[in-house]
Amino acid sequence: MNCPHCGSENPETAKFCQNCGGNLTIPPERRKETTGLQSNVAGLLCYLLGWVTGLIFLLIEKEDQLVRFHAMQSLITFGSLTLIIIAVSWIPLIGVALGGIAGLVSFVLWIVLMVKAFSGERYKLPVIGDLAERQIGAI
Ligand SMILES: [Zn+2]
Numbered sequence: 019m020n021c022p023h024c025g026s027e028n029p030e031t032a033k034f035c036q037n038c039g040g041n042l043t044i045p046p047e048r049r050k051e052t053t054g055l056q057s058n059v060a061g062l063l064c065y066l067l068g069w070v071t072g073l074i075f076l077l078i079e080k081e082d083q084l085v086r087f088h089a090m091q092s093l094i095t096f097g098s099l100t101l102i103i104i105a106v107s108w109i110p111l112i113g114v115a116l117g118g119i120a121g122l123v124s125f126v127l128w129i130v131l132m133v134k135a136f137s138g139e140r141y142k143l144p145v146i147g148d149l150a151e152r153q154i155g156a157i
Contacts, residue, residue, distance in 0.1 A: 052079050061135030064088040065128060068096035083154065088135050091150040095131070095143060099124045 019030055023040035033043055053060050053075070061084060064075045072092030079085045099120055106116040127143070134141035142148065 052081050053085070057082055057084050058136050058138040060085040061088040061138070062132050064092045065096075065132045065135060068124075068128070069093045069100060072096065084138075084140055086154050087140060087150055088131075090154050091143060091147060092131070094146050094150055094153070095127060096124065098146075099127075 019028055019032075019042060020026065021028055021035040021038060021040055021042060023035060024038040026035060026037035028036055028042060034040065035042055055063070060075060060079065060082065064072050064085065065088065069092060072089045072094075075085060075089035076093060079089065103117045103120045103124075106113050106120065109116065131141065131143075142151070
């Protein structure tokens with residue numbers, strides 16, 4: 019095989035280049051990411067604009083299962099929270115308060131999920147996380 023560092027010919031069994039001493043063992047293949055982004059950065063972006071970015075990443079990312087999981091979790095979490103906020107806003111008197119609570123929950127989840135995704139963690143919300151995993155598997 020040829021050394022990837024200096025190009026000189028080496029025996030197939032050699033682990034290090036006889037010319038430059040470079041490592042000849044082939045590095046483990048990087049996980050393929052359709053978006054070309056690092057998994058953790060793409061994971062964070064899944065949550066950035068709530069369910070909208072979740073949906074976008076679900077549609078464009080076909081290889082990276084971690085990113086697809088975050089995208090699906092974002093879509094389900096913020097999709098349902100958005101629907102809840104719209105629904106409760108029609109309730110007289112307490113609608114505004116309920117909407118405010120749902121908005122606050124959204125905000126806290128948004129921060130937590132972005133931090134967890136950026137740290138590379140496959141952070142699963144209770145119930146929604148399992149639902150997201152099942153949906154990913156079903157696609
Ligand atoms: Zn070499």
